[in-house]
Amino acid sequence: MNTSMIRYILGYVLKIQSLLMILPFLVSLIYREPQGACYLAVSLIGMLLGMLMTWRKASDPVFYLKEGCIATSLSWILMSLYGCLPFWLTKEIPSFTDALFETISGFTTTGASILNNVEGLSHCALFWRSFTHWIGGMGVLVFLLAVIPLSGGSNINLMRAESPGPSVGKLVPKIRHTARILYMIYFGLTVLQLVLLLLGKMPLFDAITTTFGTAGTGGFGIKNDSLMSYSPYIQWVVTIFMILFGVNFNVYYLLLFKKFKNAFSMEEVRYYLLIIGAAIGIIFFNILGTAANAFDALTHSSFQVASIITTTGFSTVDFNLWPESCRFVLVLLMFIGACAGSTGGGIKVSRIVIMIKNIGKELNSYIHPKSVKTINFENKPLDSEILNSINIYFITFTVVFTVSLFLLSIEGHDLITNFTAVTATINNIGPGLELVGPTCNFNGFSNFSKYILMFDMLAGRLEMFPLLILFHPSVWKDALSQKFSRE
Amino acid sequence: MFQIKNGKYLRKGERKGLKIIIVGCGKVGTTLVEQLRQEGHDITIIDKSPERIQALTSLYDIMGIVGNGASYSVQKEAGIEDTDLIISVTDSDELNLLCCTVAKRVGDCAAIARVRTPDYSTEVGYLRDKLGLAMIINPELEAANEVARILHLPTALEVTRFAHGQAQMIKFKIPPDNILDGMTIAHMGKNIVQNVLICAVERDGEVYIPSGDFQMQKGDVISYVSSRQASKLFLETIGFKTNRVKNTMIIGGGKAAYYLAKQLLHMGISVKIIEINKKRCEELSELLPKAIIINGDGTNEKLLKEEGIEYTESFVPLTGIDEENILLTLHARQISKTKVVTKINRITFNEVISSLDLGSVVYPRYITSESILTYVRAKKNSMNSNIETLYHMFDHRAEAIEFRVKEESPVTNIPLMDLPLKRNLLLSCINRNGRIIIPSGQDCIKPGDTVMIVTTHTGFHDILDILR
Numbered sequence: 001m002n003t004s005m006i007r008y009i010l011g012y013v014l015k016i017q018s019l020l021m022i023l024p025f026l027v028s029l030i031y032r033e034p035q036g037a038c039y040l041a042v043s044l045i046g047m048l049l050g051m052l053m054t055w056r057k058a059s060d061p062v063f064y065l066k067e068g069c070i071a072t073s074l075s076w077i078l079m080s081l082y083g084c085l086p087f088w089l090t091k092e093i094p095s096f097t098d099a100l101f102e103t104i105s106g107f108t109t110t111g112a113s114i115l116n117n118v119e120g121l122s123h124c125a126l127f128w129r130s131f132t133h134w135i136g137g138m139g140v141l142v143f144l145l146a147v148i149p150l151s152g153g154s155n156i157n158l159m160r161a162e163s164p165g166p167s168v169g170k171l172v173p174k175i176r177h178t179a180r181i182l183y184m185i186y187f188g189l190t191v192l193q194l195v196l197l198l199l200g201k202m203p204l205f206d207a208i209t210t211t212f213g214t215a216g217t218g219g220f221g222i223k224n225d226s227l228m229s230y231s232p233y234i235q236w237v238v239t240i241f242m243i244l245f246g247v248n249f250n251v252y253y254l255l256l257f258k259k260f261k262n263a264f265s266m267e268e269v270r271y272y273l274l275i276i277g278a279a280i281g282i283i284f285f286n287i288l289g290t291a292a293n294a295f296d297a298l299t300h301s302s303f304q305v306a307s308i309i310t311t312t313g314f315s316t317v318d319f320n321l322w323p324e325s326c327r328f329v330l331v332l333l334m335f336i337g338a339c340a341g342s343t344g345g346g347i348k349v350s351r352i353v354i355m356i357k358n359i360g361k362e363l364n365s366y367i368h369p370k371s372v373k374t375i376n377f378e379n380k381p382l383d384s385e386i387l388n389s390i391n392i393y394f395i396t397f398t399v400v401f402t403v404s405l406f407l408l409s410i411e412g413h414d415l416i417t418n419f420t421a422v423t424a425t426i427n428n429i430g431p432g433l434e435l436v437g438p439t440c441n442f443n444g445f446s447n448f449s450k451y452i453l454m455f456d457m458l459a460g461r462l463e464m465f466p467l468l469i470l471f472h473p474s475v476w477k478d479a480l481s482q483k484f485s486r487e
Numbered sequence: 488m489f490q491i492k493n494g495k496y497l498r499k500g501e502r503k504g505l506k507i508i509i510v511g512c513g514k515v516g517t518t519l520v521e522q523l524r525q526e527g528h529d530i531t532i533i534d535k536s537p538e539r540i541q542a543l544t545s546l547y548d549i550m551g552i553v554g555n556g557a558s559y560s561v562q563k564e565a566g567i568e569d570t571d572l573i574i575s576v577t578d579s580d581e582l583n584l585l586c587c588t589v590a591k592r593v594g595d596c597a598a599i600a601r602v603r604t605p606d607y608s609t610e611v612g613y614l615r616d617k618l619g620l621a622m623i624i625n626p627e628l629e630a631a632n633e634v635a636r637i638l639h640l641p642t643a644l645e646v647t648r649f650a651h652g653q654a655q656m657i658k659f660k661i662p663p664d665n666i667l668d669g670m671t672i673a674h675m676g677k678n679i680v681q682n683v684l685i686c687a688v689e690r691d692g693e694v695y696i697p698s699g700d701f702q703m704q705k706g707d708v709i710s711y712v713s714s715r716q717a718s719k720l721f722l723e724t725i726g727f728k729t730n731r732v733k734n735t736m737i738i739g740g741g742k743a744a745y746y747l748a749k750q751l752l753h754m755g756i757s758v759k760i761i762e763i764n765k766k767r768c769e770e771l772s773e774l775l776p777k778a779i780i781i782n783g784d785g786t787n788e789k790l791l792k793e794e795g796i797e798y799t800e801s802f803v804p805l806t807g808i809d810e811e812n813i814l815l816t817l818h819a820r821q822i823s824k825t826k827v828v829t830k831i832n833r834i835t836f837n838e839v840i841s842s843l844d845l846g847s848v849v850y851p852r853y854i855t856s857e858s859i860l861t862y863v864r865a866k867k868n869s870m871n872s873n874i875e876t877l878y879h880m881f882d883h884r885a886e887a888i889e890f891r892v893k894e895e896s897p898v899t900n901i902p903l904m905d906l907p908l909k910r911n912l913l914l915s916c917i918n919r920n921g922r923i924i925i926p927s928g929q930d931c932i933k934p935g936d937t938v939m940i941v942t943t944h945t946g947f948h949d950i951l952d953i954l955r
Contacts (some may be wrong), residue, residue, distance in 0.1 A: 065545065156545055173506075173529040173550040383537060 012055025018046030068157025106132030111219025111430030138214025219313030313430025345428030510556030511577030
């Protein structure tokens with residue numbers, strides 16, 4: 001195993017992180033908050049450490065899928081450990097576990113919080129909390145690929161491990177250009193949303209943090225009641241942008257290069273919009289009776305649907321109090337998630353569509369036992385290998401889900417709380433139902449349960465396998481045996 | 488910081504690569520991907536096999552598309568509209584030609600096709616002109632040419648032609664007790680021959696571009712450049728035989744064997760081909776009436792002995808299996824002093840191969856990729872010079888490049904001793920209207936010359952690259 005290359009990549013991740021941590025320090029200068037010094041200190045230490053780690057170049061720059069997965073999951077763990085330091089050191093979140101939970105929740109764009117009173121935090125902490133969403137949304141390693149020239153073509157393995165979706169393709173032949181295009185689209189949409197929010201007379205700080213939360217499909221708000229108190233205009237802007245950030249970014253690339261026909265014929269996006277439409281319809285008619293007026297009902301239903309399916313997790317209303325059928329639809333949407341190649345989490349629309357098509361094929365084979373039928377997706381026949389990997393992904397997802405649910409149930413909360421807590425974290429959404437509903441938070445769990453949920457968040461964001469591979473004994477043996485042989 | 492150009496994002500100052508589509512990812516396709524990627528081009532590959540695409544895209548930073556490369560929609564998906572060059576190297580000649588023809592209609596790009604069946608080999612010029620192709624490559628034919636050149640001068644390990652054959656670069660190994668053993672290059676230039684330039688030396692796996700005080704030793708592998716007439720004289724002076732071989736034995740009767748036999752017979756060398764397939768033997772005997780065709784297994788030791796492997800002057804294993812070729816070479820070198828040329832198609836264990844002491848080795852896939860690289864670099868460069876030939880020496884550790892100098896530029900009309908040349912670079916020969924000049928410090932480059940340099944730098948595509 002190429003440990004020196006993994007070290008090198010981790011060092012670079014640390015360097016980028018520490019540079020990004022300068023931003024909350026600048027925020028603290030504006031609001032004259034003493035906590036800022038801590039951010040600066042942590043940033044400097046991180047920079048120093050990162051420099052040390054990248055001091056010596058890797059002897060052999062080639063790495064394979066295994067190294068790519070390990071480097072990716074280790075970077076995410078390192079990022080989280082490093083990113084939680086300011087929260088903990090400034091005593092704004094006194095417990096280390098809680099600080100780590102908050103940071104992982106930020107980077108994985110989950111948005112599940114352990115804070116009872118968000119409004120009590122300093123501005124720089126609020127900014128850093130929301131900024132982690134933006135960083136985690138597109139992924140740090142994709143950013144790394146865009147800015148530093150990693151030699152060797154095997155970089156695609158890093159991108160594969162970090163980007164969500166069943167198959168990761170490139171937009172243009174060079175991965176560097178692909179990563180740059182993705183970040184330019186991401187940046188462009190972010191700025192657009194910011195401008196639209198400012199036009200709605202939202203205060204600048206609120207607008208920036210809300211935009212970060214939307215862009216990464218994260219969901220940390222800076223108010224205790226999330227987005228309830230803002231005007232319908234702002235809620236609608238956020239709704240639309242949540243949906244936009246949940247779309248496969250290939251669409252924007254195709255639009256950018258005027259391939260409109262290809263862009264609008266993307267099957268996954270069409271199903272995604274269809275599901276959103278259907279879900280909004282069901283919820284709208286269910287809450288029409290209890291809502292103040294039809295427009296209000298439409299605003300709330302579409303905001304909640306968009307927020308849940310894109311796995312953002314903002315809320316404008318306590319949907320925990322909605323009728324049972326609406327609550328079910330929302331939980332179902334939690335599992336479906338956004339499109340592959342977006343910033344959202346969940347199982348992904350493409351996987352769901354392919355699995356349903358596969359069921360259809362199986363049924364067909366009962367009627368015509370000798371029939372031969374290939375499954376098409378995006379106008380292309382699907383490889384049996386991709387089908388297989390999707391099935392295995394789903395099984396793994398279920399196993400991780402079940403085990404987490406069992407471990408959580410030891411603590412004795414009710415089933416809906418536990419079930420939706422795991423659902424909300426493994427799909428990177430944020431709020432669940434009952435005790436973890438939109439107006440409550442995850443503070444009620446024990447430290448043990450919090451660690452389980454942290455694992456779920458990381459596993460969900462990295463799509464299981466990159467993280468699970470760390471637990472494979474041969475990886476440990478490899479790393480250890482190399483260490484000894486070098487000494 | 489960024490700019491958009493032809494659907495690509497570039498940081499300012501970043502050297503722009505060409506957009507290249509390669510159809511077919513066999514031996515040659517893979518070698519091309521490897522080498523073109525090193526020169527920084529944007530590469531998209533098309534192949535019918537998803538496994539091959541998967542394997543290559545996870546190894547190199549390129550984009551892969553599964554499908555039939557001749558299909559319009561697949562080409563469109565690969566972005567044929569803004570592609571600069573399409574190279575088609577699938578197994579089928581017809582598919583390659585179709586692929587390039589379709590591409591020329593859809594996009595405004597240059598096209599290179601591999602055509603290797605002997606049926607078309609005489610019509611290559613016609614096909615190229617009528618279909619508007621930039622180049623038609625035939626690795627088998629080019630490999631056969633190289634083998635023929637070596638058999639023409641059997642003391643050499645490699646013979647490469649520059650300046651339309653006026654100049655030659657010849658590689659040989661200094662045997663023990665040769666007069667060159669222990670001699671410096673300056674001494675050799677003064678006392679033995681003037682019009683020969685030693686441009687690269689390989690010793691213990693290292694490649695040197697030697698200066699005048701470099702002392703040669705036995706066992707060194709030396710590459711020198713000279714005019715065609717002078718090169719033979721030089722070898723004779725230092726005590727080598729320069730007679731060409733009189734007969735040759737070829738194992739395997741594939742396309743390369745056919746091309747080689749045809750040339751050798753033309754040169755008056757008698758040819759014996761051993762081929763296992765009866766039907767192919769009959770075809771060959773029809774095509775090559777003067778050759779002796781033996782139907783039998785060329786890897787059978789008894790048969791080889793019966794056919795006189797011990798007495799043949801040269802031996803060329805050209806079977807489709809590299810391991811067999813290597814084994815046959817080792818066998819031949821063990822039992823006789825015959826001149827052996829080995830063709831290696833596929834395998835890449837370069838270090839193992841060079842440690843085996845096989846003598847002359849010919850790599851068809853490198854010959855092909857060299858001619859394509861020449862074209863690609865020439866396409867990329869500016870107006871005042873042009874790459875004519877590119878040749879990789881010593882496992883790609885050194886490059887020999889021939890530039891045509893078109894007009895006045897900072898390198899022309901200045902004595903070479905005053906030019907600020909890069910280190911590890913040698914101006915080894917100038918061709919002025921067909922006259923070969925081995926340059927000294929007083930000579931200067933003039934517009935209209937072709938200039939050959941040898942260097943351990945890579946990626947030169949303009950004559951100005953030689954300057955510091």
